[in-house]
Every structure is written in C-alpha cells, then in structure tokens.
Amino acid sequence: MRYSDTRKEETRKAILRAAASAVRAKGPDGVGVAEIMAEAGLTHGGFYAHFRSKEALVAAAVEEAFAQSARRFARMTQGMSAPESLAAFVDAYVSPEHRAHPSRGCPLATLSSDLPRQGEAVRAAYERGVKGLIARLAGWLPGEAGDLHGLAASVAAEMAGAVALSRAIADDDEAIRLLADARARIKSRIGIFQ
Amino acid sequence: MRYSDTRKEETRKAILRAAASAVRAKGPDGVGVAEIMAEAGLTHGGFYAHFRSKEALVAAAVEEAFAQSARRFARMTQGMSAPESLAAFVDAYVSPEHRAHPSRGCPLATLSSDLPRQGEAVRAAYERGVKGLIARLAGWLPGEAGDLHGLAASVAAEMAGAVALSRAIADDDEAIRLLADARARIKSRIGIFQ
DNA sequence: TAGGAAATATGATGATTATCATATTATGAT
DNA sequence: ATCATAATATGATAATCATCATATTTCCTA
Numbered sequence: 001m002r003y004s005d006t007r008k009e010e011t012r013k014a015i016l017r018a019a020a021s022a023v024r025a026k027g028p029d030g031v032g033v034a035e036i037m038a039e040a041g042l043t044h045g046g047f048y049a050h051f052r053s054k055e056a057l058v059a060a061a062v063e064e065a066f067a068q069s070a071r072r073f074a075r076m077t078q079g080m081s082a083p084e085s086l087a088a089f090v091d092a093y094v095s096p097e098h099r100a101h102p103s104r105g106c107p108l109a110t111l112s113s114d115l116p117r118q119g120e121a122v123r124a125a126y127e128r129g130v131k132g133l134i135a136r137l138a139g140w141l142p143g144e145a146g147d148l149h150g151l152a153a154s155v156a157a158e159m160a161g162a163v164a165l166s167r168a169i170a171d172d173d174e175a176i177r178l179l180a181d182a183r184a185r186i187k188s189r190i191g192i193f194q
Numbered sequence: 195m196r197y198s199d200t201r202k203e204e205t206r207k208a209i210l211r212a213a214a215s216a217v218r219a220k221g222p223d224g225v226g227v228a229e230i231m232a233e234a235g236l237t238h239g240g241f242y243a244h245f246r247s248k249e250a251l252v253a254a255a256v257e258e259a260f261a262q263s264a265r266r267f268a269r270m271t272q273g274m275s276a277p278e279s280l281a282a283f284v285d286a287y288v289s290p291e292h293r294a295h296p297s298r299g300c301p302l303a304t305l306s307s308d309l310p311r312q313g314e315a316v317r318a319a320y321e322r323g324v325k326g327l328i329a330r331l332a333g334w335l336p337g338e339a340g341d342l343h344g345l346a347a348s349v350a351a352e353m354a355g356a357v358a359l360s361r362a363i364a365d366d367d368e369a370i371r372l373l374a375d376a377r378a379r380i381k382s383r384i385g386i387f388q
Numbered sequence: 389t390a391g392g393a394a395a396t397a398t399g400a401t402g403a404t405t406a407t408c409a410t411a412t413t414a415t416g417a418t
Numbered sequence: 419a420t421c422a423t424a425a426t427a428t429g430a431t432a433a434t435c436a437t438c439a440t441a442t443t444t445c446c447t448a
Binding site: 201202205236237238239240243 | 424425426427428429
C-alpha cells in the first residue's frame with residue numbers, strides 16, 4: 001500500500017462535507033461536481049474514484065447533512081433534561097442564525113422543495129433523515145407516548161415552515177419578528193412557557 | 195396591425211400558464227425555456243418576443259402561481275363565512291390532493307427551498323405572494339386584529355411545512371395519516387373543531 | 389532511495405441550455 | 419388576391435456540466 005490506509009477515506013469525507021454544505025447552499029442541481037471538488041481542495045477528475053455518480057454523492061450529502069444537524073443538537077443538549085433540550089432545540093431551530101446560514105442548517109428547511117424532484121436514492125436518504133428528526137423530537141416531548149409522533153411531526157413542520165417562510169422575507173427585522181413569534185407559538189403549543 | 199390585438203397577449207398568457215405549472219413541477223432551474231414553450235404549443239425561438247429573460251418569466255410565473263392559488267380559493271370559499279372559509283382552506287391545503295399535485299399547488303409548499311437561490315425579481319414576486327397569502331388567512335381568523343398576522347404566518351408555516359413533509363414520505367398511507375393529523379392540529383389551534 | 393501502485397490531475401466528449409440572428413409563416417387591411 | 423408586417427420557427431453559438439480516458443504525481447515499502 002503506497003498511501004496511508006486512511007487517506008482515501010479522508011478525501012472522501014472532505015468531498016462529502018463540501019457537498020453537504022454546497023447542496024444546502026445552492027441546491028442539489030445548482031451545484032456542480034467540479035465546484036464541490038474545488039471546495040474540497042481537489043480537481044474534478046478524481047471524483048469518480050470516490051462516488052459512483054453525482055446522485056450518489058448528493059444522497060450521501062443529504063445523509064451527512066442530517067447527521068451533522070443531529071450531532072450539533074446532541075452536543076448542544078448534552079446533559080439537559082428533556083424539556084430543556086426541547087426548548088433549546090426550538091430556540092436554535094427557529095432562529096435568525098438558522099435563517100441566515102442555510103448551508104449549515106437543517107435540510108428540512110433548506111431542501112424540502114428540491115427533494116421531490118431528486119432521484120430515488122436521494123429521496124430515501126432524505127426520508128430517513130426526516131424520520132430520525134421527528135423521532136428525536138418525539139423523545140423529548142411530554143405526554144403519553146401514543147400521540148407524540150403526530151405532535152412531533154406537526155412541530156417539525158411548523159419549525160421548518162417558519163424558517164423557510166422567514167427566508168422569503170427580505171427585510172431582516174421583519175423576518176426576525178416572524179421567527180420570534182413562531183418560536184413563542186411553538187413553545188406554548190408544546191407546553192414550554194417563556 | 196396584421197394580427198388581432200389580443201393575439202400576442204394570449205400567447206404570452208399561454209407561456210405564462212405553462213411556466214407556472216412547470217416551475218412548480220420541476221423547479222425554476224429544472225425546467226428549460228424550450229420545454230415551457232413546447233408545453234405552450236410553441237417553439238423556443240419566439241420566447242424573447244414575450245419575455246426579456248428566463249428570470250423574468252420565472253418571476254412572472256411565480257406571481258401567476260400565487261394568483262392561481264388565490265383565485266382557486268376565492269372560488270372555493272365563495273359565499274362562505276369566515277370560519278367556513280378557514281376550515282375549507284385548511285382542508286384543501288393540508289390534503290392528499292395538494293400533496294399529489296405540486297404543479298397546481300401552493301408555491302409556498304412547492305418552491306420554498308428554491309426561492310432563496312433565485313434572482314431578486316423572483317424573490318420579490320415570491321415575497322409578495324407569501325404576504326398576500328398570510329393577509330388573506332389573517333382576514334379569516336377569529337380574534338382581535340392585532341395578533342392575527344402572527345397567527346396567520348404561523349398557520350401558513352405549519353400548513354406549508356406539513357405538505358412539504360408529506361411529500362418526503364414515500365408511503366402514501368403514512369403520508370395521508372400525517373396530513374390528517376396536521377389538519378386536525380391546525381384546526382384545533384385556530385379554534386375550529388371537527 | 390528507488391520502484392510502483394494508489395491517488396489525483398489534465399483534458400476531452402457529448403449533452404443540455406439560455407440567448408440571439410435570421411428565415412418563414414400567418415393574417416388583416418387594401 | 420396580394421402585400422406588409424407581426425408573430426413564430428429554424429438554426430447557431432457559447433457556456434455549463436456530468437462523465438470518462440489518460441497522464442501525472444504522491445508517498446509507502448523494500
């Protein structure tokens with residue numbers, strides 16, 4: 001073996017991270033293979049040594065994007081109780097920071113309308129990510145287990161919808177007010193006050 | 195004048211309608227000028243006699259899509275009281291039919307993630323459409339005028355988010371259950387029961 | 389330290405697409 | 419019926435992009 005055992009894997013990871021960011025920033029069809037490779041510090045030619053096709057990369061990037069979000073929130077809520085985690089999650093999700101940084105944000109708010117138009121592999125990765133997010137949310141919600149999934153889905157829909165809506169508002173102050181209002185409504189709806 | 199006064203305007207309308215549908219179905223960047231023109235029964239060459247650029251067409255198509263939705267709901271709720279209109283609106287919006295037909299659906303549920311990546315003109319048209327939708331909703335909501343805008347925005351976010359979410363679920367039955375649940379939650383949240 | 393394979397780069401290809409230049413067709417007034 | 423012209427079509431161009439073929443570089447091992 002002429003290269004270290006981990007070299008190729010590291011390169012693959014770098015491409016994947018670049019893609020996870022670029023796909024959210026520019027959309028799966030708005031970004032090119034060459035651009036992603038350049039972002040990872042490489043040229044376009046080596047791409048197919050790492051991924052079978054652009055679609056395979058996009059599918060992996062969607063999975064990576066959801067995984068990044070999950071890790072970020074896991075870190076953020078470390079050691080918190082369920083209600084604290086929930087509040088922190090809503091605050092971080094329905095926030096001006098999230099609105100301002102699609103490339104690091106939740107794919108649900110950033111890719112929702114692109115997804116139905118993607119290939120099967122990408123849609124499957126997205127569906128897994130969505131379900132994981134809802135399950136995590138449901139685990140934090142108070143109440144009897146039976147009904148929590150529906151409430152979690154409803155809350156996820158409103159959070160993602162609110163962030164997407166806020167991105168349609170050009171005026172920052174107006175968008176920030178919309179987010180603050182949505183945040184308050186969501187929290188009161190799930191029994192978190194103030 | 196060798197052609198009837200209305201001929202060109204009619205052709206423009208035909209292109210616009212084709213675009214309004216295609217843009218929702220395939221995304222602003224997923225559809226080509228030639229494809230839209232073919233859909234309107236024309237060839238690509240004449241396009242620039244009707245629109246200055248593809249972006250101008252997309253902006254007009256977004257406006258048209260919002261206008262179509264508004265007209266459709268105006269027709270549907272004709273003669274209804276505010277609470278009835280509201281209930282009919284939620285039922286029609288958060289529905290399997292809406293999920294199944296993005297090309298005729300609300301741009302908010304179909305284009306949200308594409309929009310931030312579009313040019314200024316498109317984003318402006320979208321923002322106007324979104325604000326119109328929220329204002330219409332607010333007009334139907336019960337309560338004191340002051341707080342209705344925030345609630346309307348929150349409801350719009352959840353409705354659009356729920357439809358987008360349902361489109362990520364491949365299994366029809368599961369998606370339909372999600373929609374039914376979201377519908378019930380939204381209606382109970384705005385004081386409509388059953 | 390040199391050889392050789394693994395990793396990456398360079399360059400090419402064909403497909404697609406927005407836009408524009410020019411040709412053709414359709415139509416209503418004469 | 420014919421003509422002038424508005425409306426539309428045909429065809430070209432240049433750019434972009436996914437993919438692939440081939441060349442070059444890198445760096446571990448012997």
